[in-house]
Amino acid sequence: MATMHLRNHIDGRWVEGSSGEAFEDTDPANGEVIATVTRSTTADVDRAVDAARRACEAWRLTPAPKRGEILYRAGEILLRRKDDLAREMTREMGKVLAEARGDVQEGIDMTYYMAGEGRRQFGDVVPAELPNKWAMSMRHPHGVVAAITPWNFPLAIPTWKIMPALVLGNTVVFKPASYTPLLAVRLVEVLEEAGLPKGVLNLVLGPGGEIGDHLVTHPGVDLVSFTGSSDAGAHISEIAGRLLKRVSCELGGKNAIVVMDDAEVDLSIEGIVWSAFGTSGQRCTAASRVIAHRGVANDVIDKLVGRAKKMRMGHGLEPTTDLGPVVSKQAQEKVASYMPVAEKEGATIAAGGRIPTEGALAKGFFHEPTVLVDVKPNMRVAQEEIFGPVVAVLEVGSLEEAVKVLNSTKYGLSCSIYTRNVNNAFRFMRDAETGLVYVNAGTIGAEIQLPFGGMKTTGNGHREAGRAALDVYADWKSIYVDFSGRLQKAQMDGGGTTSS
Ligand code: NDP
Numbered sequence: 495m496a497t498m499h500l501r502n503h504i505d506g507r508w509v510e511g512s513s514g515e516a517f518e519d520t521d522p523a524n525g526e527v528i529a530t531v532t533r534s535t536t537a538d539v540d541r542a543v544d545a546a547r548r549a550c551e552a553w554r555l556t557p558a559p560k561r562g563e564i565l566y567r568a569g570e571i572l573l574r575r576k577d578d579l580a581r582e583m584t585r586e587m588g589k590v591l592a593e594a595r596g597d598v599q600e601g602i603d604m605t606y607y608m609a610g611e612g613r614r615q616f617g618d619v620v621p622a623e624l625p626n627k628w629a630m631s632m633r634h635p636h637g638v639v640a641a642i643t644p645w646n647f648p649l650a651i652p653t654w655k656i657m658p659a660l661v662l663g664n665t666v667v668f669k670p671a672s673y674t675p676l677l678a679v680r681l682v683e684v685l686e687e688a689g690l691p692k693g694v695l696n697l698v699l700g701p702g703g704e705i706g707d708h709l710v711t712h713p714g715v716d717l718v719s720f721t722g723s724s725d726a727g728a729h730i731s732e733i734a735g736r737l738l739k740r741v742s743c744e745l746g747g748k749n750a751i752v753v754m755d756d757a758e759v760d761l762s763i764e765g766i767v768w769s770a771f772g773t774s775g776q777r778c779t780a781a782s783r784v785i786a787h788r789g790v791a792n793d794v795i796d797k798l799v800g801r802a803k804k805m806r807m808g809h810g811l812e813p814t815t816d817l818g819p820v821v822s823k824q825a826q827e828k829v830a831s832y833m834p835v836a837e838k839e840g841a842t843i844a845a846g847g848r849i850p851t852e853g854a855l856a857k858g859f860f861h862e863p864t865v866l867v868d869v870k871p872n873m874r875v876a877q878e879e880i881f882g883p884v885v886a887v888l889e890v891g892s893l894e895e896a897v898k899v900l901n902s903t904k905y906g907l908s909c910s911i912y913t914r915n916v917n918n919a920f921r922f923m924r925d926a927e928t929g930l931v932y933v934n935a936g937t938i939g940a941e942i943q944l945p946f947g948g949m950k951t952t953g954n955g956h957r958e959a960g961r962a963a964l965d966v967y968a969d970w971k972s973i974y975v976d977f978s979g980r981l982q983k984a985q986m987d988g989g990g991t992t993s994s
Pocket of ligand 1: 642643644645646647669670671672673700701702703705706707710721722723724726727729730744745746747777778879881907952
């Protein structure tokens with residue numbers, strides 16, 4: 495099969511980046527080259543932002559229901575291509591096929607949901623305090639949105655940003671992760687086929703470290719929406735903040751599953767295995783900690799270790815594979831580097847802990863599913879985001895202690911509790927300092943119609959998905975219409991209980 499070549503999409507045309515250079519998009523399970531990818535420079539960023547700026551006015555003035563119809567058509571195309579997209583995703587970033595299909599489905603769900611916003615985008619109409627006066631609010635797009643996305647959800651996360659941005663009347667410059675340019679190209683193709691006018695969505699491929707700062711600080715960009723590492727998020731917030739740009743960040747997590755002594759342990763094991771090892775632990779919502787009550791901790795550890803040891807690593811397209819590779823050599827080395835760290839701090843590797851070196855697995859970036867025990871809350875493996883198939887088990891003696899351990903990291907994305915006690919469940923829901931809370935389910939599985947995002951350093955206060963996303967991608971405009979024909983002074987004329 496001939497290797498594909500992926501290019502930028504600027505002002506409605508597929509074009510080479512101006513460096514004249516290319517980089518490779520490879521399969522992390524076996525190192526095969528999937529595509530060559532144009533390497534953009536800051537000049538390409540300028541072109542993309544200029545195109546987005548030029549398209550702004552006409553797109554803003556396109557009736558929102560019409561914008562929504564284009565999204566709806568995009569949803570139909572995504573649905574038709576779901577299987578092909580999922581297969582390409584598995585090859586490009588390694589997650590097993592069933593999960594890749596879930597990623598595409600999440601993109602479809604978001605696209606349909608935001609298509610519906612074409613006919614909603616509700617504002618308020620409220621009574622004015624003065625006679626013959628009208629008071630209402632409406633949303634107003636920011637202008638040009640820079641959408642910078644990671645590789646772990648190469649279709650879903652771009653749709654979380656691009657679909658609300660578009661339906662609200664913004665134009666977009668899309669900078670996907672360099673590990674997943676193919677799925678980014680596919681998404682742009684879908685929106686182009688759905689009838690998006692030229693310049694409304696522009697794609698720039700290339701290293702974030704080289705072109706990212708230029709995009710973020712570009713005077714033509716009004717809002718930066720970023721999902722990725724905490725380091726990059728802090729950097730982007732700093733340089734964009736100095737320019738008083740709007741910035742929305744979704745960053746890391748150190749999510750935990752609490753298993754109480756009254757829990758259904760076998761059910762909790764299902765949730766832990768799925769949440770800790772799904773997508774090889776590379777979900778921002780992955781469970782990287784299990785906080786087990788001492789009454790069930792041994793049982794939880796025995797069963798979890800048993801399951802981890804039985805997991806089959808392999809290419810995500812093979813139906814027998816439970817665990818695909820991590821995304822890159824760098825990611826593999828990062829995961830492996832935590833094993834000596836864990837042991838030095840007194841933790842024990844109860845399952846996994848190795849990079850497989852035999853057979854076909856040696857060609858890819860695999861890491862064994864790993865269970866760490868004897869972990870204490872202040873250890874690095876209990877505090878830092880490893881972003882791989884590694885779960886640390888901590889033991890506690892009460893719900894209060896479980897919540898304290900849960901909340902002891904700087905992150906606040908997702909958590910869950912397994913319990914059959916309704917009082918435990920409600921106390922936990924009240925006290926968890928995370929943006930997502932699950933009861934008797936794992937830490938993953940967010941649905942697109944509710945807000946998604948985290949507390950503390952997981953983000954900067956914004957939410958993606960649901961109605962909450964609309965607040966990120968548009969400003970509020972409050973409008974007062976006075977049809978009294980005279981000067982009326984709010985808070986002075988007719989206001990309060992003593993006025994005449
Ligand atoms: P990175 O932060 O390195 O990359 C994310 C995106 O940012 C990529 O498109 C990358 O480009 C780009 N980028 C990197 N540096 C800059 C810069 N200086 N300016 C602008 N853009 C830049 O993270 P990863 O992709 O490696 O993702 C893993 C991390 O992301 C994990 O820590 C994980 O927790 C977090 N994450 C959080 C999620 C959440 O919703 N909270 C969801 C998914 C991941 P390039 O690829 O070219 O380097």
